[in-house]
Amino acid sequence: MKKQVDALVVSRSSREKARRQAADLHATIERHIDQGRLKPGEKIATERELAAQFGASRTVVRRALALLHEAGKIERRVGHGTIVRAANDRQGAPLSASLLDTSPAELMEFRVALEPSLAEAIVLNASERDIQAIRDCLDGGDGADGWEEWERWDRSFHLSLVAATHNRLAIGVYDAVISIRHERPWLHIKQGHTDTVLWQYYQAQHRRIVDAIASRDASAAAHAIRDHLLKVRTKMLGFAES
Numbered sequence: 001m002k003k004q005v006d007a008l009v010v011s012r013s014s015r016e017k018a019r020r021q022a023a024d025l026h027a028t029i030e031r032h033i034d035q036g037r038l039k040p041g042e043k044i045a046t047e048r049e050l051a052a053q054f055g056a057s058r059t060v061v062r063r064a065l066a067l068l069h070e071a072g073k074i075e076r077r078v079g080h081g082t083i084v085r086a087a088n089d090r091q092g093a094p095l096s097a098s099l100l101d102t103s104p105a106e107l108m109e110f111r112v113a114l115e116p117s118l119a120e121a122i123v124l125n126a127s128e129r130d131i132q133a134i135r136d137c138l139d140g141g142d143g144a145d146g147w148e149e150w151e152r153w154d155r156s157f158h159l160s161l162v163a164a165t166h167n168r169l170a171i172g173v174y175d176a177v178i179s180i181r182h183e184r185p186w187l188h189i190k191q192g193h194t195d196t197v198l199w200q201y202y203q204a205q206h207r208r209i210v211d212a213i214a215s216r217d218a219s220a221a222a223h224a225i226r227d228h229l230l231k232v233r234t235k236m237l238g239f240a241e242s
Contacts, residue, residue, distance in 0.1 A: 071156060
């Protein structure tokens with residue numbers, strides 16, 4: 001029995017280490033892209049080269065690249081490798097000043113209306129690979145430590161949900177949501193209203209969403225997404241849950 005318990009502890013520790021390494025590698029490559037050290041159209045190193053460069057396993061590299069792909073930072077081209085996507089390709093046309101002035105309250109109101117309504121499309125269109133990508137974000141969030149990691153995994157989780165619709169209009173609209181969400185007023189509010197206990201609660205809600213999607217239960221997924229967003233709105237903005 002003790003050997004089984006020890007093996008379980010080692011396995012769990014290994015998974016947590018792999019998630020943290022993937023998050024770190026994801027953040028490093030994303031920072032290089034955002035800072036212009038990796039330019040649009042430029043081919044990035046292969047999985048094998050990245051693994052050697054960062055001393056990571058191919059599994060860790062693959063997970064980090066999957067997160068970058070879900071975030072729209074890179075694309076895989078057959079015969080060409082992994083390419084950095086241009087900002088315009090990732091986010092469409094620049095947002096107008098009026099959209100960038102969207103308040104956190106307006107943003108949450110829109111998200112509460114939009115995201116639960118996508119549950120049916122997610123359940124109908126998500127492949128097993130899509131569901132695994134969502135699970136990877138959930139797993140990464142379990143190992144996150146601190147506000148910046150929480151925010152990165154939360155963003156990746158919701159991006160993965162919308163990407164699983166395979167609906168180009170929904171994905172394009174959500175790109176605008178993400179752009180607004182990463183404006184400074186929103187991040188300032190979120191940073192001041194998230195702690196370890198609350199993040200663990202959000203992760204439990206994320207898990208309910210994933211379980212409903214994996215079960216192909218659109219109604220349960222919609223309710224779980226709505227409950228989660230209402231909780232976020234209540235904690236961040238003081239709105240009464242409805």
